[in-house]
């Protein structure tokens with residue numbers, strides 16, 4: 520074998536291992552047999568004192584309603600897992616993740632997602648990547664009137680989410696909706712809203728068997744919004760008003776618990 524061939528062989532082995540690990544990781548996190556391991560890394564997103572204060576007072580229990588949401592929805596699909604998620608709040612990080620490309624070209628996006636994974640690996644300070652642990656970087660920003668937050672995102676490959684949240688305790692429950700949404704993206708869930716943020720019918724609606732023009736009180740988590748009785752598109756107040764719809768449930772393998780339960784019965 521020539522040196523060149525050896526080099527190609529090594530590259531192929533590394534590539535194969537990466538593909539294999541990604542597959543293994545997705546199988547692990549989507550099995551719903553053990554609590555999903557999640558790590559939250561808070562970051563001051565705008566250097567504001569509000570964000571510093573929000574991060575200083577954060578505690579693990581601030582994210583409890585995400586677990587309650589997962590447990591409740593998992594149970595609705597026939598699986599019992601308590602807790603459904605084990606969340607660890609890591610110390611705040613003094614660095615910002617690489618920003619996604621503005622124009623969204625495919626090649627740039629692929630390159631950026633690799634950059635983000637590499638960045639996450641280096642920040643972890645660990646030798647080996649932590650398999651099967653979802654890492655959510657939550658960037659806190661002081662709320663400003665009329666200024667929307669940057670788009671949050673969750674990557675299935677590498678189990679990484681970058682969440683933009685408000686540095687305001689009154690927003691904590693809605694922040695958790697965004698965190699849960701991105702968390703489910705890392706497990707393979709797709710968005711269920713269309714232009715203008717309107718939920719797509721039927722998969723983006725709670726109670727999809729009802730016609731779309733009827734007002735809803737709950738939102739499908741991957742649509743993130745509902746049309747209320749006043750006909751307005753609004754974000755629900757908390758995860759208590761969010762559900763995992765059938766399509767999302769299938770994407771994140773929630774219905775596996777249901778299948779298992781009835782396959783093992785006689």
Ligand SMILES: [Zn+2]
Nearest residue numbers: 700704709710
């Ligand atoms: Zn989304």
